[in-house]
Amino acid sequence: AAQDCTTKIGAVLPTSVDWGKPIAATAQYAVDIANETGGVAGCQIEMVLRDTQVDPKVGVDAAKALVDLDGVQLLLGAVSSGVSMPILTSVTVPAGVMQMSCCSSSTAFTRLAEEGKTNGLFFRTFATSGVQAAVGAMVARDAGYESIAVFYKNDDWGQDIGGLIAKDFEALGIEVTAQIAINDAQASYRAEVTEALKGNPQAIYMALYPDEGTQVVREWISLGGTQNMIAANALKSDEFKENVGMEFLGSFIGTDTASPRTDSASAFVDAYTARFDGPPSGPGLPNSFDATMIALLAMHAAGEGATGTDIAAKVGAITDPNGTPVTADATGFAQAKEVLDGGGTVSYQGATGNVQFDANGDVSAPAVTWVFGADGIEEQKYISLTEVNDFMNSLQ
Amino acid sequence: MIGVLSYLIFFATVASILSIAVLGLNLQWGNTGLFNGGVVAFFGAGAYGTLILGGIPQDGLIGGFQLPYLIALFGGMVIAGIVAWVVGLLTLRLRHDYLAIATFGVAVAFENLVRNAAILGGAQGIRGFERPLRDLFESALAYNAAFFVFVLTLLILTYLFLERLIASPFGRLLRAIREDETAAQSLGKSPSRVRLTAFIAGSVIMGLAGGLYATFYAFISPQDVLPILTFQIWAMLIVGGAGNNKGAVMGTFLIWAAWTASGWALSRFAPLEVQLYTGSIQFVLIGFVIVGMLMWRPQGLFPEKLVVSQSAAAKR
Amino acid sequence: MTALVARNVVAGYVPDLPILKGVSVTAETAKVTVIIGPNGAGKSTLIKAMAGLVPVSGGSVHLNGTEITNPRPDRMGALGVAYVPQSDNIFRSLTIRQNLDLVLRNAGAEAADRRESLFTQFPALADKQSERAGALSGGQRQFLAVAMALAINPSVILMDEPSAGLSPKAAQEVLEYAKSLTEEGVTILLVEQNVKQALRLADHCYILADGRNQVEGPAHELLNDPVVGQIYLGGKRVAPA
Amino acid sequence: MAEPILSIRNVTRDFGEFRAVDDVSIDIQTGTITGLIGPNGAGKTTLFNVLTGMLPPTSGTVHLDGQDVTRFRPDALFAMGLGRTFQIPRPFAKMSVLENVMLAPLAQSGERLWGPFFQSGKMRDQEAAIRRRAMEVLDFVTLAPLADNAAGQISGGQMKLLELARILMGDPKLILLDEPAAGVNPTLTKTLIEKIEELNRDGKTFVIIEHDMDFVMQHCDPVIALAEGRKVFEGRAEEAQSNTVLLDAYLGAQVE
């Protein structure tokens, strides 16, 4: 029964950045779904969105204002680890607010959690980079590439994944001809591409965002580089596909940590497509969606007036592998609420699969490879959690 | 109500920390005419220095010496001073825009270094700083309040130090060198020595701000030392009024308030559809605030006064 | 005939703080009029006000009977008025030739011809014509500044201490040259501290002090006036030329 | 003869091809007022610039008090007692006139970073004394009423006076004045001369570039003339007036 009450939740996301805006839109979309079903714990949800400008000071201030002035108990965000981290250490943990990030990948969070400094308040739906790196290496091996150049975005995510995959390649006996950091906001990446061309690799691996990814690939192809490309999930973007062109993406393979072969993932894609007139493309969208959904369900489970700690404690009840499976849409949300109201637990089947958090708030996930097809992004191959783990162990 | 208080304390702490950095810049630009385009390098040197000296040990990272807080903070200032000394020796021959771009380059190099050097935390940054005396306080709010008092005290001390300094013959010397170096030299002053002194002193103050900043957030990463911070600190000084310490502090609070309040106001009052554009709109608003300020009061809120040194003024 | 007239001019650099508190000066056509007075009297300010560089808040300025109060400085040349500032009166980063060409071309004159005739008048400049003006000695700069004023063939020339820093010979030459221009109908309004030489050449003289007219009269009379001599001319009577 | 305070030996200064100062040797004796004259562009200011360390000589040496100071920096030379004024004034434009003057004294304890904190008593006494003297000096050059004005906003002649005030305040024993009277009102010029003579009696040495012949002839001894970078005359003032070369090239027909 819908009541005349609203509960505020906070979101601190980089809306002033090209790839940040869709992440925020997706979070809002999840909130809308929850509200359609009558809200959370009997109240409508109002997501107060603040821009971080990718500036830690601004992000922390926004988070603090949301916590202190709007009294939110749940905070979504941020994207950059460099913003999420100070928010965690100086705002959410001291205030006992739950923080759920879609996209921060830094291993520093895991260590912080291990040291017991997150008080169990931090979660993220972005799998640690190890899985993607391993799957990328697996793809290269299966394709039979013997030499490969690595381009990585020079931030915490890129450095992490770039370093990991280089090790994986080496373990597989694939020569890494170059490891090239792609710095943000550079006028031209011509020099970087030229540098990578020197080693004459059979393929390239890219841990890049669409913006610089497009520039690098266009440059790379025009200079006659190979069209054998492997990329991390961040390039899952229509904009990338269009600006590079299908004719060059024939042997492009992407990786992602993704859903098991449930319907939920494709359901999300369909629903998203209907809502936004286009499939989810761009980094972090499914993650953002799941982060929001899980957090809202946990909030529901924790009941009215729950504190951040209460909500955090209920996350396990949403991602219980033995719980009732629920889909990531309005029907699923409504169903989940019913189950939870009855004291049960659910297994949320999200856009990124049936998400499970470990003790540090991290998710590990099965993986998938994907390619660009005529009408969008097509899943190519599903690699189950056990397969991923076995492969990773074989690399050690 | 507690929430509002808690936020205000938080806001004031950040603004006070930034004020200290702005005061350091004012010594360099406002009083000496040194166009330092690399504020973040010195701010960052203090921040990283303090966390390296005072933080806890971590795998693969340099430092983690867990020195007592005040010593770590002081160490951060010393490190900022050393960086400034080296940079100063190289660049202080340059003037105006040339100096600005050279020091800006230093800041880019600094950011690059901390971003790429694994022992300095790389892009992940340095975390794990134990807040000093945290256990003495019951609540986070009380602790924040206490930390604010500490920062405020340092701000006041810095302010008094600078006020006294620029009212002294040293300040007169700085201004003379800002105006006409050749003439000052012909009166027996050594511009290169004085410029270097002022540059180091200002940078050490920025280093203090950096150290406070890093310990307040218990975290520092390359994202904290991007050029935008240099810009923010400059904007605060210019809006407040270069050459005037009171203006510098007021400018900081004002700009920082505008920066944060515009985001807050948009999140509160803008319709939902617009909210996704708030980022861009906020930057447009901030742009208008700065431009409007400069059109309305180009000398800043508190223009520089013609000062006669303190003892002389006192006798008037 | 009066060429340039300032009537009760009130002017200053900042609003509400007049430096000139109602000064009147008349420059007769084809005559040399000189303004003298203590440092800070407002002489330069007066000239600048006439040239449109300092806003006039009261009184008026007339040129050949037409009111031109607060003119646009870049139009003065077109009106036939040239102005030689007291300091910063050349472009240091341009060569001497470029300095002259600049003025000549802006005046729409046929550049090369006039330039050569100027160089014959100022041989010291001719020798250095392709050097940067910043490298000139203090006196040479003064020559250049005067040459630039003459370049536009003006009918009225305002000169602010043209002889300052010149050697006695050169100062004499510049002033005599100015005087000689009057024979061609050019009006000269001069500010000078080189009082003796100036008064000997001038036709009429004004003494300003503290932003006000103090004394006025034919130049030779003032030169011999004991009181004026005592107060403004350094207390030393000089023999008439 | 006593040892000269300043001894200039074969100083030459080139600007590219152009030789502005050409093999000049001069001895300045302690306690004299030397007049330096010569046509415009003769190299007088350039010579000053070389002597005060603003320009290095192309060749030649400069000795101050018997010590070789060629290529010393201006501030070092000032500390050794050699000061100068500029022909084209260089005020500290955004500082008050008073501050301009108060800057000049050497070795102010407050001019060190820690001075205001660890020596504040001493500093305050020094400041008070400096300020008192500064006002006296300003009073003397008629600038006292403008003490609080920005130095960039005074008249051209007043700036010249300020130049002089600053150097008087700095109190070097050897003072090089570059056209101190140009642009200064004659009445005031007279007072300036009196002051210079008074200081000279107290033991200060002056070298003065000046185009005002009354000034040079009546008060300078010896007089040295440069032309086209070379020293063309050295002697007493009367001799200068009868020197045909000088008359022709420099003085013109107008000497009284």
Added chain:
Amino acid sequence: MIQNIVDGFLVGSILSLGAIGLTMAMHMLRFANFSHAELLSVGAYAALVFDALFSALLPVIDAAIGPLSLTWALTLATLVSMVITGLSAILIDKLVFKRVRAKGGELSMVFASFGVAMIIRNILGLIFGLDPVLYSQEIVFAIVVSREPFLLVKPDQVFTLIAALVIMFILHLVLSRTTFGYSLRAVAENPTLAQVSGINLNRMIVLIWLIGGGLAAAAGVFYGLTNQINPVLGRDLVLPIFAATIVGGIGSIYGAVLGGFLVGLASNLALVILPSGYSPAVPFLIILAVLVIRPHGLFGEERA
């Protein structure tokens, strides 16, 4: 190595174009205009709009010229965009800089320009969206110029280089053959005296913006042609352009040209010298080295 050097020149030509306008404005109006690079964005987007318009009106002209990805429509659009950008620059001056100039100091102008940059950049983002766009989706392949040493060159870049050099040559003629050249330096050195010498200050300012804006638009289009267009294009280019200006010496057109090439070279040689992560710092370190040797840049003069 050779490849890096050639690339350096190709990239450098764009920076040079941007730097010329900046150096003129910086010299004459005496302030470091941080919004100059935004004019490149304005130019690039204006060309984008007119390109679409012309192609729609006259589909025939939407054909690539020779081996380039440049079309006739875009060429036309670029010319229009140069004028529009120049006019926008004048408008910005009228609305903002003129007023700040009337009251404030040098630094007020600098920071006003920061504010202006922020406003333009984000308004462009609001209008055109944050996603990058391209004049042509087509990827034009580089041509192998030589095998030993191996050297690849893209037709678009060669065109850009030639076009930039032609524009610079025209500008050189204008500046050395007309009074405008002297007047520019005269105003830069002493605006009051320039006025007294008969120079109409306002007209000069308008001309400077017109030229600077026009060149910026050309640079923006060329950049878009060889890279991509997005609202932060200005932000990404502002530093290289500034660096070029500074290294060349403020006020020197030729310095700006040389500085552009130098910065282009430095960015392209960066990876030869240091690990790729450090590449953003390398151009600045080279600038630092140049300035330590020549404190006023390669062709700059000390300003009194």
